[in-house]
Amino acid sequence: MTDRFTVFHDELTQETVYYTTHPTGVKIAICPKPYIKSAYAVFGTKYGSIDNDFSVDGGEFTRVPDGIAHYLEHKLFENEDCEAFEQYAQIGACANAYTGFDRTCYLFSCTREFDHAFRILLDFVQNPFFTEETVRKEQGIIAQEIDMYRDNPGWHLYYNLMKAMYRDHPIRTDIAGTAESISQITPELLYRCYDAFYNPNNMVLSVAGNVNPDRVLELCDELLKSKPQHEIVSRCPEDDGSVIQTFTECEYDVPMPLFQIGFKKKYRRLTERERVLLGIVRAAVFGPVSDFYSRMMNKKLIGTDFAPGFIYLRGVLVSTFQGMSRSPEAIRDEIFEEIERVKREGISPRVFECLRRSSYGGQIIMYNNPDDIAEILLGDLMNGTNVFEGLRAATEITVDEGNQLFSEMFDISNSSLSVVRRGKEA
């Protein structure tokens, strides 16, 4: 049976991955690690909060309430006769699920009874059961979840930045929606979203740890259901790549101002090599190894929470910096200056080499944990990438490539600053 797999062996990590597309259309990756006890499986659909306006097979577009993908994730755990959580509990497996901007994933980890846990996963994800009553019941739980997020000033910082940078893209909206938007969710709408996006041709399955690939495929043959393939168009508003506001601010009871700065680029797909290179470049110029970091620390403009970051998904490409600062405007200006300086003088080759090595070691360590490996492979299946290319890139990339990508990604005339500061009355 193994000839149904395409087998890939990576020399650097000494890992072997078994890939296949199941006859139902589900794309599968399996990384066996027989010498550890645990196993992790994740079953996901390319459906997240940004897919809020879609059409199936050329039909009319449906605009669904914000937060519905996340709501659907909560409700899928409940089958007609039994809750998936309870079934997992009976065998000691640990289960969870998450909804992102562009994906919804269901997962479990276990150290025994893998077959049983895998059956539960494939069963509940493929058997939705929504009624008026069960849908209503979830509103209290999710309303509490939304309130919990809103009590985090970082939440306001982030969404305000997205609103300053994107005019129409759904990344402006909280994944969980609002108390008002989730009140419009009905069983019919949930079924409509489910039927559109939980089609096997839109789904991926990734498994790592103490498992046998042949056995996993046998279980897939037994449990995965075929459905007619259909074409989904998820509409994402056009974006010209420029920011809307360069500054946005809100008040919240924080001891010191929080800031997040974004440098926006018109969306394009990045290769794995570029993704890894961008991580190295960000750390080399702005991370704790950089002269910039020490200088800002000495000027008391940043604290240890200062962190460069990156937001990259369909339609969105933003490099970010966030932290606490007594003067967010001053740190923004310093970042501007440093960007211009690096564009003129280039990144220090010595520091680049440190970070190249660090990136290599860091990527090797990612292949330890079944949880991490399965999630990495899941991302590959969803995006059509090969993460091992990123690791190989870390053995050969050069500072010249780094300088070129840096110049492309950081344009100081296309940035926004989001600030949360203490209200005047406080």
Add this chain to the structure above:
Amino acid sequence: MENKLYVSTLAEGVTFRAVRETRFKNACIGVHFFFPLQREYVTVNALLTSMLRRSCARYPEYNELRRAHAMLYGAESDTSVSIIGNCQMLSVEIEMTDDRFIPDGECVSGECAELLSELIFRPAVGDDGRLFRQEDLDVVLRNAEERIQSLVLDKEAYASHRCYEIMCEGEAAGVAPGGYLEDLPGVTREALAQAWQRILTTSSVEIITVGGMDHAPVERIFKKEFNATERHPVSLPGRPGYKESPEVRTVTERIDVKQSKMIMGYRLPVIEPDDRTMAARLMSLMFGGGTSSLLFRNVREKLSLCYYCSSSYGRSTGLMFVRSGIDETNYDKAVEEIKKQLAVIAGNEFTDDEFNAARLTALSAFDNIGDSVSSIAEWYANQYLDGCVRTPEQAAERMKAVTRSQVAECASLAKLDTVYMLSPDRTEQSGDLPEGGAI
């Protein structure tokens, strides 16, 4: 796991423990100092960990130290300080890519061990020749102040911290291992040097390596260092005793939040080395240890009162905390339901399925310990004060022996002490944050 374990004594009160593991792509070395908790030294000890992480004599500049780590293929060192029972544990650790995965046969484990010993034994020196640099201390003091002040940004952690502070005032468990704002001005270079000397001289020390590396060079480095250090280990105090409060205390504090954080603190007279700690762990797991627990299934799933409701029990303190985020109007309902579920366990009225589910979850957790370098290292470090070292497999056997009635007994012994609520400000304006605070 026993056959892979190597143990030796390097100096008075210094144990070296090497766990050989070739299943992973990383390795780690940790040096753990154990000493009696003293409230007056908590802040300086916390700042000492920040200083040791920030520079050393060989790399006095922070970015140079970070570059040295990056050159070792992204090795990461970290320092921490925590409270276990009546003791403090100060740890200095380094994690690295295992030598087998480093290109060109370079041996980073030896270099990492050396770097770690530099961090511990040779702090940076000021222009005046004395230990620790004022410029580092200024940065570390500012970061500590910001860290303590911004604790309130994480509402759950803040509520938890306040509940500990209120419920365990005057006890070891009520002390904040991260230190206190009001003590920061007393932290000088001299105070740091004294704390450093005191910890090196008087602590009991456990060094743990996990990975595929040859442990002999690591052992040699630390043997040499500790033998060159004056050593007078002091005896470590036993675990705290059980303290019952006469009545349940209810405290509500108000700040600008939408959701209330509720924490219920219980006390159990089941504290290490009590044989019943395993039963208490299982009880807390069945009560509120995850999605199979009574709290998750009843308070969240059946009554829809919250997004999370969980419990945790500490075997070094006998304290158990139930945490939940609720709407304030549901306070009575939530408290009632949580009490009801504990009564179900105390009355031995839970089902066999519930009992078995909790037990399987516990056994899976023990299974998982052997699956990562960091959890193996943590497992051994955390047992140091127990006075006997068990493998995860041996602990799992003890867990298997726990009976229903032992679990019920532990639940019946749990006494509610404090109910703490962090709730929305009634005036609809952003209210003042409580002053001071700690972490």
